[in-house]
Amino acid sequence: MTAAVRTTGLDVRFETERGPVQALSGIDLDIAPGAFVSLIGPSGCGKSTLLRCIGDLVQPTAGEVTVGGLSAHEARLAHRYGIAFQSAGLLDWRSVQRNVELPLELHGVGRRERAARARELLELVGLGDVARSRPAELSGGMQMRVAIARALAEEPPLLLMDEPFGALDEMTREHLQAELLRLCERTGTTVVFVTHSIAEAVFLSTQVVVMSARPGRVVRVVDVDLPGRDEDAREHPAYFAAITEVREALRGRSGPPVAPSTPAARSAER
């Protein structure tokens, strides 16, 4: 089976005024189709950079990224992924519906077809009744739902999300998490999700990739196996066990030897 996303020996080095900064070092990831993978780690661990490498928005210094068997570059040109950022990034001068239509419009989909698709997506994220509103009239959570609808407009097999709920309040956040899971279940989309919230990563993900900073490395990959992904899952023992495991991996404590041979894990033990 072709991996939804595969990175091999991925290195990213930025040249800054104070010399080169190694943002990512030796990232090997293999993400199966339909998986929900969170990238978590301290700020500066390169999780957003890794996401941007997958989206071909940042060029790796070394190593390789494939998305559904294509190179990251080919995948971007073939519209094989949708992306949502921390800020919704809607175009203020377009109505909500026309914002969702944007990817379709840019890629030459006819007026009627894209309007129908946008309305369908807005219904899906529960915003059917504000299709004609301007983004500025919506709350932050609603704007983010529009951004997610826009990212899904072309039914991409892969959804990249860079801390999309980071700026939202806790209640909205949990609501949108559940909504996102429901959406992905329905569409079978593979998701790569950057977050700095352990609870969010564990609740959403089938796998949590724990990263360390400077240089950004994968410390451990924690598999999360919850019996279901409804609100009850947040009180399940498996949920708390996974949270503990992620937290300890973040602290650099050696838990069960999932990836004991990574250099970061070794240096943490010293």
Next chain:
Amino acid sequence: MSTRAQLLLPPVVVGVALLVAWQVVVVAGRVATFVLPSPLAIAAAFGTVAPDVARAAAATGLTAAIGLLAGSLAGIVAAVLAARLRLLDEVLTPLSAAANAMPIVALAPVFNALFGSTSPVPRRLVVAVAVFFPLFVNTARGLRRVSPVHAELMRSLAVGGWAVTRHVRLPGAVPFVFTGLRLASSLAVIAAVVAEYFGGRQDGLGSRITSAASATAYPRAWAYVLGAVLLGLASYLAALLAERLLSPTTPSRRTR
């Protein structure tokens, strides 16, 4: 309504007080008419020549409107091209700064010689050159302001520079274009009136002012000046109205 009255009252009171003071100073101080005519004298002159003020204002207004339209279009197009083509940006930005430093109305005699003094082209050209700069600078500033998230979004959608210009840069620059247009709207009338001082066809406010002044008919000259003031205001209000009607986001919503 009462708040609007409260807003209007102070400037009206001050304006009337100033006019009364002006009248008192001129009459009581026996100021010679060629130094300063009284407001009542100007009003009387305005009353008698009103139809001609209107005709002259129409001629000057046409000059200003055509020049404003042409110069604005040129400024906007130049800014769009400059935003897309780096080389053009490097050429146009210093050039337009130089054009702005130049007293543009001083070009009027040159253009008159070029196109012939009976042609309406020279004065329209003066206006166009004058308004080019505010439009170019403001539009260019708006076009350069692309938020990083929009830039990344468009890149993720694998579309090129012109699509970014059309869907992100230009709509984002619209408020800036209207700021430029507001500045240009009064500038256009000033440029048109002053261009008329330098000869050419004698149908505008500028030539009426000079001919009245040279005939020592000072209240009449001031009546035409008043016409120029009203024309400038009308032009500014037209620009405001265009902004209100054509802005993609209505002003009440543009709170940020």
